[in-house]
Amino acid sequence: MGKKLVEDKSNVLPGDVIAEGDMLSGRGTYKENGKVKSKVLGVARTKKNRMRVIPLSGGYIPQEGDNVIGKISGIGPSHWWVELDSPYDGYLSLAEGSDEFIDLDETELSDVYDIGDMIYTEVIKVTSEKDVKLSMQDRICKKLTGGRIIRISPSKVPRLIGKGGSMVEMIKDRTDSRIIIGQNGIVWVNGGDEDLAVEAVKTVDERGHERGLTDKVEKILDKR
Amino acid sequence: MMEITEIEEEAALDNIKSGERIDDRDLKEFRDIEVVTGVAKKAEGSAKVVLGDTKVIVGVKFGLGEPFPDTPDEGMLMVNAELGPMASPDFESGPPGKDATELARVIDRGLRECEAIPLEELCIEEGEKVWKVMVDIHVLDHDGNLMDASALGAIKALKEAEMPGYEDGEVLRDEGEDFEVLKTPIACTIGKVDDKYIVDPGLVEEEVVDGMVTVTWTEEELCSLQKRGNGGFQKEELLEIFELAKEKSSELRKFI
Amino acid sequence: MSEDKELLKDGKRIDGRAKDELRDMEAEAGILKRADGSGYFRMGGTEVIASVFGPRELHPKHKQKPQRGIIQCRYNLAPFSVDDRKRPGPSRRGKEIGKVAEGALSSIVFLEEFPTATIDVYMEVISADAGTRCVALNAGAIALADAGIPMKGLISSCAAGKIEDTPVLDLKGEEDKDGQVDLPIAMNIETGEITLLQMDGMTDIDEMDEMLDLAIDGCKKVAEKQREALMETFGDKK
Numbered sequence: 144m145g146k147k148l149v150e151d152k153s154n155v156l157p158g159d160v161i162a163e164g165d166m167l168s169g170r171g172t173y174k175e176n177g178k179v180k181s182k183v184l185g186v187a188r189t190k191k192n193r194m195r196v197i198p199l200s201g202g203y204i205p206q207e208g209d210n211v212i213g214k215i216s217g218i219g220p221s222h223w224w225v226e227l228d229s230p231y232d233g234y235l236s237l238a239e240g241s242d243e244f245i246d247l248d249e250t251e252l253s254d255v256y257d258i259g260d261m262i263y264t265e266v267i268k269v270t271s272e273k274d275v276k277l278s279m280q281d282r283i284c285k286k287l288t289g290g291r292i293i294r295i296s297p298s299k300v301p302r303l304i305g306k307g308g309s310m311v312e313m314i315k316d317r318t319d320s321r322i323i324i325g326q327n328g329i330v331w332v333n334g335g336d337e338d339l340a341v342e343a344v345k346t347v348d349e350r351g352h353e354r355g356l357t358d359k360v361e362k363i364l365d366k367r
Numbered sequence: 368m369m370e371i372t373e374i375e376e377e378a379a380l381d382n383i384k385s386g387e388r389i390d391d392r393d394l395k396e397f398r399d400i401e402v403v404t405g406v407a408k409k410a411e412g413s414a415k416v417v418l419g420d421t422k423v424i425v426g427v428k429f430g431l432g433e434p435f436p437d438t439p440d441e442g443m444l445m446v447n448a449e450l451g452p453m454a455s456p457d458f459e460s461g462p463p464g465k466d467a468t469e470l471a472r473v474i475d476r477g478l479r480e481c482e483a484i485p486l487e488e489l490c491i492e493e494g495e496k497v498w499k500v501m502v503d504i505h506v507l508d509h510d511g512n513l514m515d516a517s518a519l520g521a522i523k524a525l526k527e528a529e530m531p532g533y534e535d536g537e538v539l540r541d542e543g544e545d546f547e548v549l550k551t552p553i554a555c556t557i558g559k560v561d562d563k564y565i566v567d568p569g570l571v572e573e574e575v576v577d578g579m580v581t582v583t584w585t586e587e588e589l590c591s592l593q594k595r596g597n598g599g600f601q602k603e604e605l606l607e608i609f610e611l612a613k614e615k616s617s618e619l620r621k622f623i
Numbered sequence: 624m625s626e627d628k629e630l631l632k633d634g635k636r637i638d639g640r641a642k643d644e645l646r647d648m649e650a651e652a653g654i655l656k657r658a659d660g661s662g663y664f665r666m667g668g669t670e671v672i673a674s675v676f677g678p679r680e681l682h683p684k685h686k687q688k689p690q691r692g693i694i695q696c697r698y699n700l701a702p703f704s705v706d707d708r709k710r711p712g713p714s715r716r717g718k719e720i721g722k723v724a725e726g727a728l729s730s731i732v733f734l735e736e737f738p739t740a741t742i743d744v745y746m747e748v749i750s751a752d753a754g755t756r757c758v759a760l761n762a763g764a765i766a767l768a769d770a771g772i773p774m775k776g777l778i779s780s781c782a783a784g785k786i787e788d789t790p791v792l793d794l795k796g797e798e799d800k801d802g803q804v805d806l807p808i809a810m811n812i813e814t815g816e817i818t819l820l821q822m823d824g825m826t827d828i829d830e831m832d833e834m835l836d837l838a839i840d841g842c843k844k845v846a847e848k849q850r851e852a853l854m855e856t857f858g859d860k861k
Contacts, residue, residue, distance in 0.1 A: 154857045158776025182773035201771025228369040230740035292374045408750040410703035420656040426703025453674040453745035503702040508655040
């Protein structure tokens, strides 16, 4: 028999006991002495059976399946190194670099992606030593040029996307901007009312943990 | 940590060229400024300056020392800056690098050239013992334009400072006397992009401008100049920059 | 040599405190922008600002640990933080404090989640009036939580001591100078685990027992202050 000790959406500190007994320990929590405790400063979600804590902030640790925005930081004989704003760089091999065949006799790797280029890419593998393999094969992956880059806390990405994409769709709709969100907290905005879109994104980053976020963002978008 | 991306640099540049900067500022607008004194309780004078998100603390300490041989009846002024890793992922620990050294020396010259501090008043025993005025700049948070923030903090801390007492070779820190500062030098850094000048360059802007000049004015005297970074300026451009800096430094002087 | 000052008179200390009373405290979280996390803590006249960067790539490569990350602590006294200006640069005392701080924080952070990476904690003393390593750790713990670093709990720190043969809590400058024992500790108050322990002076086991109790009690009050500061970060920004 388990017992929940804090209300859903309570603010918790690392070490705070969220539940005791037979309760599942989910993301942001750990189990010790039969108690489920928070690992991070964040908001406890206790509605379901798996206790979770959504962190207020925190760095990005790559996970398989994530779509991220990275920066080409190095070029090897048959691969690129990609910075992900994480302690772990991504490795993009020649094979995964594009869905077209690249003939090294004809093309330089730097012609495909050069140092400094920003790419929207997919994390296809993360080993236990945190070797991160990327791929550009998926059709949504591409090189990003122009526009604006905004860095937000990776923990705010779910808020920026919103339930079923509702938040980002609202911003896109009202600003006519293209918006690409990397799970690693790097966001790309292009076209339309870029300044307004940037402001809306920054608002989610700064106030994403507050209540009534949607209203606050709408207020910003009403300016147009 | 991902360094500033080309997209961010291009955005900063395009915005300046169109007359409005990425943080919605006008070309000649300062970020929000806050100046608070008495932040370092053990210092004889101190000030914290917040310029946008840039934050620095400047502390003033008095100590005893031997005068320089060529100026036996003068006290000493020393300005030191620490750009430590706490303030930015780009700073490393260790002795002051080139940026920290330039910062300290430019601010030192700004104070020294206009004779803001009467060094002859700091002599205790000619040739033997004088007061050392030690200004230490400690950067907490680097979001661009450390120069102007630090210079403002330095002059504010000096103006607020109280000189300790002296008796029989000992410094009496419990006794404070007003410390006279004769001038109020203010540094103002101006960046250039094509034919546009920007005041108070932010973090990304510092990387994309064609060059910067730090101009230090007292109310009427231009007392120090430093062209910083790469790039070059025509004489006419410099004269315009000096004028602009004079106007802008009077805005900053209100905080002193 | 200091004068023969009475540190304890009728059970009250020079600043009017009782034996088991902490100096007054102030704490704040999230005060810096560039850092991943930041914290401020004050106990009496000792103030420290801490900033945390990480997890991030660790250089040089030979320091990297394949199975877990590391914590690196740097403790620094600002030149204007003490009576006689301190020359900038690492001191031996500072390096030692950095090391024991790493020892205090390492067991509390889930380092296995960041193999090969580092979490850098910078603790800058703005004003020093004894207990600087304790205040530094308190600020550092706030900064780690503010940075979203996963931890078992917070570390809270304070020092007990002995002045004029009497165990007391949280020595201030003059008490520390003329005191007989200085005992800084740091702990996780939830689990009771003490992760920093140093002692200067001469004492016995019974006295240690008493001083440890004082310190543990003090750490609980520190933890409340840290909690208040971190809870503020959830608040609506104006």
